Amino acid sequence: MACCVCRLERQAQMNKAIAIEARNLSFAYQTKINIIKHLNLSLYKGETVVLLGANGGGKTTLGKLLTGILKPSSGELLLFGENLSMLPLFKIGQKLGYSFQNPVQQLFTVSVEEEIAFGLKYRGANAEEISRVTEQLMKLFEIEHLRDAFPLNLSWGEKRRVVLASCLALQPEYLILDEPTTGLDQKRIDILNRVLNNLRQEGVGMLLISHNQSFVRENAQRILRMEKGAIVDDLYL
């Protein structure tokens, strides 16, 4: 019975459109040691995948490769069918939302409000829409009282929420979040869970990297386990 369901689901996966695909992907930093080794992977639209694995296994590296921040040493990457290495980073950013493991790296404006509005503003949204989206997200992530605060002075969890809000303001088609729960208390993790669930209903696919077991349980539809640069386990729940 369980097996039957499993097969049916697999069938459904087959019909799903691929969001990101990696073919024989390898990567080494300047240290010349292969961190990602001949990796093959398909991530589907509308599917939530959780990437697990020990520290130093290569999760962050893989996430950065899929976002185009790092360039593969060999192999191919496709984003919605387009060759990812040919796409300029801003084109990728228009489709993909990415949040760094350390939120500090992603904050560059003078206030929380501007941080969230930045993408919309320079992509030509009108003032009304910008303020509507920004207000809504600040309220959602409970950072309204920080609207004028300097982002780099915030606490880790506040920075995290600002980064998440800035990503979501752009309505990405796919999300890659690297350990999004660090610095967040249970109440805020619940909020994040709710937000991610809504996105899932809307058909947004996501890759979540996390060590937080309850967060993983709450969100995972498919679990990838990574060890020493290779996917050793790929499991549909």
Add this chain to the structure above:
Amino acid sequence: MKAVEAREITFTYQGQTSPVLDRIDFSLEAGEIAALTGLSGCGKSTLGYCLCGVIPRLIKGDFSGEVILRGRPGIVFQDPDTQIFMPSVEAELAFGPENLGLPRGAIAVRIADIAELVGINDLLMLNPAQLSGGQKQLVALGGVLTLSPDIIVMDETLAQLDAATQENVKRILMTLKQHGKAIIIIEHDISNLDIADQIWLLERDGLLRMPARKASANE
């Protein structure tokens, strides 16, 4: 013996109008572990800074109250990127004991012991800039432990570690506790509060103390 005593700590960051911490009191015995928890942004890291003297010495603002420390403090900051500054992991671990003026042989022993304990033996010769987030947190912890502090503050050090490594660090903390260290861990994850003797919940109107077992059962 009380290792840490804090009375009426009040702190306002420069440029802010309302205090982050408002008349906070607490104390911790040597050989005890306290877990400090509370909503994100409620002032846990700030309290950690006060506890080990970074506030008021190095961070500007309005501080009042008193912190008494019986022993050397050591703090693992929340962001390992700002803590680590040496060009190799080994040098990072050596920095503390060098400052204490330990002889070379003793430093070598300490580095070897701590690296083994924390599980960063293989990383000793690497540049910390080339490590993963979790590995950086371990190195930051190692750099504090080689200092052999009596009072240890760990600001969400477990957050980026995988399950097995978290268990290992918790084991290390239990050992340190048996050696009479006073330990304060700042933590959001309830499943990690099981090693604590006291649980402190930081709220707007002060520090709420909860008996350890009951708290984790209730939640």
Add this chain to the structure above:
Amino acid sequence: MTFTSKLDPRTKLFLIACLSSSAVIMSHWTFLAVLFGISVLLLLLFGVNPWGMLKKCKLLLYMVLGIAILQSIFMPAGQAIITVGSLKLLSLGGLKMAGEFILRMLIIIASAGILSTSSSREIIQGLVQCKLPYEVALMASLGIRFLPVFAEEFRDTMIAIQLRGVDFKTLPFKQKIEVMGSLFQPVVAGAIIKSKALAMSIEMRGFRASPHRSSYLVLKCRIRDYVIMISCGILTALMMFCYFSI
């Protein structure tokens, strides 16, 4: 690891001290060209790719080039090459001066490249064993590291901007200026916050806690270090002699 990169950092410090002080003292382009040749040779010996280095400090090179051009325009001397009306736009003397300036800067950049084959820890220890106080050496090394950190921060910011789906290059000019202006404050404030955090970390690890500081790393000069230092000293003295007797 080549034979030369295992040299004592003090030997390297001595080498580059000779090189860069000669480059500053000698202001004749043939001597500078010889010095430049020597420094490229040294870079190769130390296993540093000079071309790769040039690429890394592109921005700095543009600046040097810019200054050189300005210099040759505003301090005309000797025979004019290009004139606009009565204004000497480019002169032989100005050109020579610009060339010397560029060579000098290149030699200094090459010296930095030689030094970069030792880790900052070794260099600090080298300076300390030359009787420089540890605090001064540490601060100097952290200060030097500030530039690359700054560059990295800037790169991160550019990545973050693009990840928000904004193409900086095709923004209208007005918006480009606006973005650039708005970046200035966070980047500077971010650097200050970082350096304060660094001070916190250093202090909390017992820095200056005890009057006596020991060192885990101890450097020992070997025979080859002495040989290189002495021959380098003699060579420098010879060049100086030639230079001043011309």
